[in-house]
Amino acid sequence: MASSSKTEQKKMLILKSSEEEEFEIEESIAVQSGTIKNMVEDDFTLIPLPNVDTETLIKIIKYMKKHGEKTKSNEKDIEEFDKEFVKKSFTELKELVLAANYLHITSLIDLLCQAFADRIKNKSVKAIREIFGIPNDFTPEEEAEVYEQHKWAHEEGKEHIDHSAY
Amino acid sequence: MEVLAMLRQLIGQVKQLLELHAASSSSSNISFHPQTPPLLHLPRFYFLNRDENSAEDSCFNIIMTAGKSENLKMLEPGKPPPKKKARKERNRGEVTGTSHSIENLDQQIWKEFPEDLIEAVVARLPIATFFRFRLVCHKWNSMLTSQSFSEQCAQVPQPQPWFYTITHENVNTGAMYDPTLKKWHHPTIPALPTKLIVLPVASAGGLVCFLDIGHRSFYVCNPLTRSFKELPARSVKVWSRVAVGITLCGKSASEGYNILWVGCDGEFEVYNSRNNSWDRPGTMSSNIKLPLALNFKSQTVSIGSKLYFMRSDPDGIVSYDMVTGVWKQFIIPAPLHLSDHTLAECGGRIMLVGLLTKNAATCVCIWELQKMTLLWKEVDRMPNIWCLEFYGKHVRMTCLGNKGLLMLSLRSRQMNRLVTYDFSTGKWMKVPGCILPRGRKRQWIACGTAFHPCLTAVA
Numbered sequence: 258m259a260s261s262s263k264t265e266q267k268k269m270l271i272l273k274s275s276e277e278e279e280f281e282i283e284e285s286i287a288v289q290s291g292t293i294k295n296m297v298e299d300d301f302t303l304i305p306l307p308n309v310d311t312e313t314l315i316k317i318i319k320y321m322k323k324h325g326e327k328t329k330s331n332e333k334d335i336e337e338f339d340k341e342f343v344k345k346s347f348t349e350l351k352e353l354v355l356a357a358n359y360l361h362i363t364s365l366i367d368l369l370c371q372a373f374a375d376r377i378k379n380k381s382v383k384a385i386r387e388i389f390g391i392p393n394d395f396t397p398e399e400e401a402e403v404y405e406q407h408k409w410a411h412e413e414g415k416e417h418i419d420h421s422a423y
Numbered sequence: 424m425e426v427l428a429m430l431r432q433l434i435g436q437v438k439q440l441l442e443l444h445a446a447s448s449s450s451s452n453i454s455f456h457p458q459t460p461p462l463l464h465l466p467r468f469y470f471l472n473r474d475e476n477s478a479e480d481s482c483f484n485i486i487m488t489a490g491k492s493e494n495l496k497m498l499e500p501g502k503p504p505p506k507k508k509a510r511k512e513r514n515r516g517e518v519t520g521t522s523h524s525i526e527n528l529d530q531q532i533w534k535e536f537p538e539d540l541i542e543a544v545v546a547r548l549p550i551a552t553f554f555r556f557r558l559v560c561h562k563w564n565s566m567l568t569s570q571s572f573s574e575q576c577a578q579v580p581q582p583q584p585w586f587y588t589i590t591h592e593n594v595n596t597g598a599m600y601d602p603t604l605k606k607w608h609h610p611t612i613p614a615l616p617t618k619l620i621v622l623p624v625a626s627a628g629g630l631v632c633f634l635d636i637g638h639r640s641f642y643v644c645n646p647l648t649r650s651f652k653e654l655p656a657r658s659v660k661v662w663s664r665v666a667v668g669i670t671l672c673g674k675s676a677s678e679g680y681n682i683l684w685v686g687c688d689g690e691f692e693v694y695n696s697r698n699n700s701w702d703r704p705g706t707m708s709s710n711i712k713l714p715l716a717l718n719f720k721s722q723t724v725s726i727g728s729k730l731y732f733m734r735s736d737p738d739g740i741v742s743y744d745m746v747t748g749v750w751k752q753f754i755i756p757a758p759l760h761l762s763d764h765t766l767a768e769c770g771g772r773i774m775l776v777g778l779l780t781k782n783a784a785t786c787v788c789i790w791e792l793q794k795m796t797l798l799w800k801e802v803d804r805m806p807n808i809w810c811l812e813f814y815g816k817h818v819r820m821t822c823l824g825n826k827g828l829l830m831l832s833l834r835s836r837q838m839n840r841l842v843t844y845d846f847s848t849g850k851w852m853k854v855p856g857c858i859l860p861r862g863r864k865r866q867w868i869a870c871g872t873a874f875h876p877c878l879t880a881v882a
Contacts, residue, residue: 351536358540367578370540374547382558389536391560403558409608410554412860 271303274311286325291361309356343372379419546575573879586824587646588871607857614646624667628676629877632669638662643882652882668723668730676880689713704748711752721765722825767825769846786810824873832868
């Protein structure tokens with residue numbers, strides 16, 4: 258008896274967001290996430306993700322699907338996708354990187370961290386403190402000393418410093 | 424007067440509490456018991472003057488300190504409650520005034536950003552930005568010495584090399600060139616002690632090896648962080664000119680590095696950073712023709728654990744393998760009319776760069792070594808229009824960096840042109856003049872070496 262199915266039955270998983278919404282996804286694509294891969298090895302097919310909200314999960318699934326179909330020929334296409342993918346607000350990026358970190362998707366973590374770095378690289382020190390909620394624990398003397406050590410980094414390109422905290 | 428009544432009620436409740444826990448020695452550690460309902464009705468107004476810097480907003484914290492005897496002073500009616508001291512004395516400088524307003528609630532969420540993610544982001548910042556951000560707080564300032572940060576940096580793909588150069592005028596301070604931003608950096612505090620006159624001779628893993636002008640002592644330094652070390656004295660007594668190469672033992676400088684010097688008489692020594700000592704791992708094999716006419720103007724090439732030096736008479740290359748300790752010689756005929764040449768490398772391929780002078784025309788040419796035939800094959804030339812600048816002039820060329828991205832200084836009597844050539848893209852770029860901050864004159868670059876900027880490499 259020949260098996261007559263034209264398409265191979267691909268193993269599907271269900272991912273459940275923190276808001277209890279469920280999404281079906283091929284296992285072969287979902288295992289780009291180290292966390293999901295571990296759970297699959299423990300025989301889970303319904304994967305609860307209490308740390309990831311629906312909106313973020315949708316974006317992550319989109320990323321995994323795109324990167325799941327990576328071949329030698331569509332590298333440029335994927336680069337374009339990645340470029341567009343990081344064009345999001347600060348808050349969205351933050352949610353995404355926390356989720357990617359939790360899900361252990363290395364390529365996405367690298368992509369997002371690089372995007373963050375590019376977003377904040379021209380910001381002033383004060384803006385960085387505001388963004389990360391870090392109080393200044395330098396005394397004025399200590400600050401002057403650290404400033405002097407790398408004066409060249411501060412002086413050059415002063416015109417391009419961005420003081421906004423978003 | 425309602426307030427007075429509430430206060431009196433409070434006094435009563437607290438007294439009750441103290442009686443309940445009279446046995447506990449330290450009055451500051453009263454735990455919250457759900458069975459004592461009076462405590463649940465503690466009015467909020469009581470604690471309005473909490474420390475502005477406190478991030479803890481919960482009632483529990485307040486209840487815990489209620490037992491402290493000094494707080495009972497707050498219960499005197501008629502007097503306003505004094506400012507509550509935070510339990511942990513926190514040394515905070517300026518307060519970010521925005522931290523408690525509602526529209527900045529979003530920013531409060533940033534505090535949950537895990538440390539390893541912050542390090543992953545910071546490791547991907549441009550070098551100059553990293554140094555600016557050291558001012559954010561003490562923790563960011565000390566990232567340079569953090570093991571986890573060092574590991575993050577190692578995972579970020581290698582950027583283009585920078586160039587550490589010495590200018591003719593200020594022989595003791597270096598000027599660093601960043602080819603991605605096309606910027607010169609002039610560190611205010613020199614990487615090296617100012618009394619030394621040293622020349623950069625080799626680099627690996629973010630560390631630059633210097634040799635003093637009398638060929639006596641070696642120094643290793645990370646130009647970005649000024650981590651600096653003088654190597655122990657060598658065992659030779661005669662300070663003749665040597666060629667130098669450096670290789671890493673592993674993937675990064677933290678796993679150790681080896682430095683080799685070799686002289687024309689075939690004498691050589693290897694420094695091992697893990698033992699901090701020089702060794703003589705043997706004598707040069709007899710197949711290497713001596714005297715070894717080393718080309719001292721050529722920069723050394725290091726690929727993996729092997730070092731390659733240029734020699735003449737006969738023309739060719741000698742190589743040394745740091746792991747096996749074996750010297751090899753390759754006889755390779757040099758192109759005609761060649762001068763001021765140097766070895767370079769790109770992605771494991773050995774290249775030759777030099778001036779070709781025919782009649783009055785001078786051009787910079789690039790050759791690649793064909794390993795099968797041991798011949799140089801021309802692969803590129805500097806654009807003609809640039810070469811015309813040197814027509815009829817006596818030009819000298821110095822290589823300022825030969826790792827993947829080549830930097831050349833072309834000098835004639837009246838000018839000094841700096842160019843870079845990217846082996847992988849074949850692009851020639853002009854380098855902006857090196858001008859000191861608040862200066863106008865373009866500096867003349869004497870010599871230099873390429874180095875891969877690495878924040879965490881320690882000499």
